Amino acid sequence: MTGDIGCVPGHPHPGESCVAIGPVARVGERVRLAETTDPHTDLRPGATGTVVAVDDADTVHVLWDSGQTLGLIAGEDRWEVFA
Template sequence: MRPPGGLGRSPVDRRQRHRSSSAAPHRRRNLLDVMAKCHPGDRVRLVRTTDPYTRLPVGARGTVRLIDGAGTVHIAWDDGHLLGLIPGADHFEVLLPLAQAHE
């Protein structure tokens, strides 16, 4: 006897697969937004973070090291921390984009 939903998959499996595939364009759009906002080498200032364990104060400054495929902005903070920020959950502002610094 086959389980409901056919092909050995339960209805829950199909919903989860659909949900994850529909989220991919949203993540891609967020990644493009982040990459348009900042680039490695840019200076940033922390406005707010949702990380309950960080000791970074609001106003901390750092330099963007890289932006990974998930859109996390990895920052080398001036005080030595290496906390990555998640756009949408954490908030930061670009102080001086690298491109403007060289003009």
């Protein structure tokens, strides 16, 4: 899922605005990495993978085609869903 931490686009908390920063990703969808702030990954923009889970903190867990795993965090990482 994407949006500010604790914010679901279309359903913000009272008195809070909610800005979607990327598309919502669901289990089974394919994603393409646009940017990550994780200094410990070898993944680069353009890497592709499949969403395997979205946890309660809205971290989008991806199994990348390279075999690596990396959870995408809304507000820190950017990605796009593609067919």
